[in-house]
Amino acid sequence: MGHGCAHGFPAVLFAQLKTDGGPVTLTDHDTSWIASVVGVMGIVGNFISPILMTRFGRQKSHFISTIPALLGWIIFIVGNTVPMFLFARLLHGLALGLRTPLAAILVAEYTEPKYRGAFLGTFAISLGMGILLSHLWGAQLTWKMTAVVCSMFPIISMIIISLSPESPSWLVSKGRFEEAKKAFRWVRGEGVTQNEELNKMIQAQEREIQIKQMKTESDSVQKSTWKGYVRTVIKTLKSVLNIFKKREFYKPSIVAICMLIVFEFGGAHMIPAYGNLILQAVLNKDSLNDVAWQFTVIDFLRTICAFLAIFLLKSFKRRTILFTSGFMTVLSLTAVSVFMYLRNASIITEGWLLDTLPMLLMILYTLSFCLGLVPLNWVICGEVFPLAYRSLGSTLSTSFLTPSFVISMKTAPHLYSLIGVQGAFLVYSATLTVCLLVMYAMLPETKDRTLQDIENSFKGVKNVDPEDCIYKQQNYILNVTTLYLSYRFHGTFTAVHYKFLSGTNRVNIVFDCETASLPYPGSKTVETLKYPLFILYL
Template identity: 75%
Template sequence: MAFVVSGAALNIAGHGCAHGYPAVLFAQLKASGDLVLTDHDTSWIASAVGAMGIVGNFISPVLMTKFGRQKAHLFTTVPALLGWIIFVMGNSVPLFLIARLLHGLALGLRTPLAAILVAEYTDPKYRGAFLGTFAISLGLGIFLSHLWGAQLTWKMTAGVCAIFPLVSMAIISLSPESPCWLISKGKFEEAKKAFRWVRGEGAEQQEELDAMINSQKEEINIEKQRNDVNRFTCNGMFRNMINSIKDALRIFKKKEFYKPAIIAISMLIVFEFGGAHMFAAYGNTILQAVLNKDEVKDVAWQFTVIDLLRTVCAFFAIFLLKYFKRRIILFTSGVLTILSLSSISIFIYLRDYEVFTASNILDTVPMCLMVIYTLVFCLGLVPLNWVICGEVFPLAYRSVGSTLSTSFLTPAFVVSMKTAPHLYSSIGVQGAFLVYSAVLTVFLAVIYALLPETKDRTLQDIEDDFKGKKKADTEVQMTLLNKDDIVVVN
């Protein structure tokens, strides 16, 4: 089980390298002068990932359904590897754009796939921990790409980053197909072997496997009967098509679908505009402005510290998710992130107006504020983005909901990455931080109004909550039962 998920974790780490790499590329090209990049060029290179990410989001479910989870997962490593090869061999803006488009395709393909892999391969009691490894892998990939970029050339850095998809490809090739997918295709004997390979043997495992197989057999029989009735009649086929469209539209009207969809989309926007990917790509620019430094080399160690903190926070976040409720972590992290971004902005404005002039304040306070921002953001909003998006959708709509919500991730990514350089040059990093604080405030308010507590609750319980159904109070029921049992003696 851990072996299979490690392939996904390495894939996500490669995704982190792809997000961290632009900062290395832009900084080294600017320092060397070998290739002059304008703000227009850098914004397109950084945001090109999102353009193909949208395409990948809609191709991924087709690949997963037709060819299986394992083959779809293996396919995601191909464009990632090709992207790194082009970075190694290329030396022009068009080639950089092609490489980033390939990385975007890989990102779009793996985003809907990642949560499904965890759900189908792992035991329920370990799913939360394995889901938390995605945040660790993402932070580790960004940290390593920046660390290597500080020691190696941008071409050599791309070559080292190519190791991740290669190793991931090898692990995925040795992994079995998803038992759930095999069962859905009626390949029950193959499914039994794959299930025992990833989950082992035991009474609970056998019960879960039998339940899945029996459920699928019932669905196959029902579908066969329906097809026998409508197979050779035009009216039957037309009626099936109309009913399918009606069923799809009916889903969007259900509270248990559209409320989780709004929550998931809001979480993804908070994730993006909170700085999950912007700092990885434009970290040098941000730190130069916040710390008031002239050269990229003047913020090298600070950049490394922030990257390391992101990875460490991802480890600690797993323990927070285990012991604290989702809403407490989410809104504590959200409020503190908004306050830290606003504080950084206010400090820069005051420094520009020479309210602060003492050198010890100018040297220590901005870095301390950046550390606080990194801690509060990466301990809560970053890992919860994966967790909540995986928990809020009821099982019946998880496939549709995951595709719909992740399709909003790439447009948000494009907008945030494309507008960031223009905001930094027009209103400064301090002004951009105020804009991001406002965006976070709006969407966190939406989440606050719609999100129920999901920790340690079943999907059915969460679904009933979105439907508006309330559980009857057990103590009240027992009291009523006791009153009915009272015998009145005259």
């Protein structure tokens, strides 16, 4: 809710300073910078956040992210100049940048797959509630008193965070398995499914620890000379580049980036900040005060849609919601634009149409956008990244959110002046269409699927029926009658095929994973492999 208040507060500030006067007179240049400067520090926060998450954990990082939000409200309370307003917004932007990668990861790691979508959908509820409350308080209180009330949200957040446990996934990643078990049972409870998920997570991390140990031993030998250091640096750079080449990384990144662009240019932040200006143009009113109740209606609809979206996320597939909502949003934005062009050309002149149709179209736009695209932004960004690259992928994708935020918020007033609201809506419709087409081609269905299943979809790996395929761990000892080995060698092992007879069944085993240790008779231990061990009965 604190974020929603920060997004809704500029509309309160601008309206009161322009209508009632105040300690400072704002120009269009001032308002565009105050609204958009949040994104500047947001970029910085995006890159600091994964460092904090990795080093200090999710809980401490979350606590740290609330501090600049609180300081920003304090500066609004005591400040009376444009530079002070900009400084306060920069602090809010830092808090936004720190929280954006963190929030979706926290929810994804704390919740069960069947509840994950609903919990991620609460982001839209809290955002909508915060915007609504800031506008309601701003209608009754001065902008300084509104800032005082809004400052309560960071304080409440600090108290709640202090009472919450650390993320079990982060504890597992640090090898703190006993603490992870306690935290996991605190947030998930105990049960067969929960224990199975926890055990898989711990086993996967134990394999990762073995991989790191082997690589560390290898690197320590190579680093004995300066040439070894150079080779190590080159190897590190190559490994980073290889991450970007992996389908399970670049495909989710593209999807998340497109989703965030749709979120911004669809109006998630422009409507709360410039909604009264937009409504004034769409409804053809003379003053901002003439659209006060219409603005409140839009705020209420946004909040109601956020609640309804939770039920939609539980009942319908992600792709169905995404593309239905996307199509209707593009259609409604285009319809508003066409109506305004026809009205300006005096083609539509009927009084009842001029009075009712524009508000109905704005309601249709709000319903279309807020029922699907707004909540799905957080859901999809929280689901698509694999655990190994979650911090990096989340940071990369959200680093596009803040530039999109700055561009959309900074250019909006100038677009409204140059080509009108109707022209700006056409630009936004075209942007949304391109991004939706990209996601249509690349996004798999994610509803009620584990994060591992989603990762496999991006990899192109099909889930195998347990009755047809038996998964075994890397140190599985094979009792076989006859064992044959063939391999392809490209500098390192890329694939190792085992064929053997076991009873009456002919069995093929194919390894292709980054590391595994499997001793076999009369040869060295294979250390460079690529996928988990599958035993296929043919």
